[in-house]
Amino acid sequence: MDDYYMLLKPSPKALHKESKDDFWVLFYENKMMLINKDGKYIIPRLRDLLDLNIQPDHVQCIGEFLGLNCFCGEMDRRVETKNIEYLDLWTLSKGDKQIYTLAMKGNLFLNWLKLNKHCGVCGSPTYIKDSFYERALVCSKCGNTTWPRTSPAIIVAVTKEDRLLLVYNKQFPERKYSVVAGFVEYGETFEECVKREVYEETGIRVKNIRYFGSQPWPFPNSMLIAFTAEYLDGEIKEDGEEIVHAGWFTKDEIKGKYDESISIGTRLIEWFIETH
Ligand SMILES: [Zn+2]
CATH class of the missing domain: 2.20.70 (Ubiquitin Ligase Nedd4; Chain: W;)
Incomplete structure (x- = not known):
């Protein structure tokens, strides 16, 4: 994973004396407040909160960011000035990686606090x-x-020689085809989950399961653990509930069929295209 995830040193308490330069990851109705400065989004500082008379609720320290404290909190009212904008996580995921990383963490912490x-x-x-x-x-x-707490879910690229197993999930029509994914059950290893999910969704059994990478996935509160695996045996038989179509695709057939997002699922498909 890119090293921007390492830029923030996590800490549940402020590591430095409070400063007017401290960063604040603020949300109003699940959207992050950002300042639009000449077309570039910047994260508000404590001095901006003081200027705008914002008194956030559910405040927590996320940690240290660029040598300063970084807090998150929730606004009790929507502040409207000409250079302030509110963006949801999905929109942020397509923009600046640092801002997205902070937004994701702040959103997870706030939801955790509110639910508990x-x-x-x-x-x-x-x-x-x-x-x-x-x-x-x-x-x-x-x-x-x-x-x-976070909910682990596996995601797996299953290959059969020069083909990749893709599924079409009727719950996510806008996401086109994707690799197999599913939540880990209590008491199950990740590898057992890979075998079970692929079999349940497609009727295929797999071997040579190998770790690929992981990605926090706040839509909502999950951790994707990605694997590659190879075809062992079986004929494709969709589960008919979630998966309405499953098939083996060559890299040329895949083009245009999958959603290009920040998801590690997209990286798995790109890995297949590069290596086959
Ligand atoms: Zn109690």
Whole structure:
């Protein structure tokens, strides 16, 4: 994965004295507030919040970014000035990688905090644990602790000589064809999940499962773990529920059939095209 993910040093507490230059990843109704400066988006600083009289809610520290503190929070009202814009995550994913990375993290943290305002055991309010190392919410009454959770999902490029297995999922008509993907069940290894998902969706059994890479996927709150695998046996038989068509495609047949996005699924297809 590109090294821009490394530019942010995660920390649940501010690592530096608060400054008017600190970065603020602010959301209003799941859209990030950005300042449009001469056609270029910039992340607001604390001084911008003070100028605009913004008092964010659900505030958390994301960590250190470019040597400064970076916080996230939610706005209780939509501030309208001529150079302020609000962009959703999907739109941001197609733009500046640094801004997208911060937006993704801020969005995940805010959703986590909002979903865990109350303890899942006794229903009492939770508070953010006072720690530099551990991001956690603790119940004010029973002490139950909740950490950020993510839902793992596998995604796999299955090859058969010069062909790639692609599926058409009726839930995502706008995304065209894609490689097989699915959520990991409790108690299942990633490799078992690869075998199960490919078999369930297409009737194909696979071998030589190899790790390819991973990608946080906040649509919503998932982690994609990507693999390559080879055809073992079986005839294509779509599950008929999710998958309405599955087939083997050569690299020439793939062109124009898949969605070119930032998803690691696109990288798997591009890997196949480059290597076959
Ligand atoms: Zn509790």
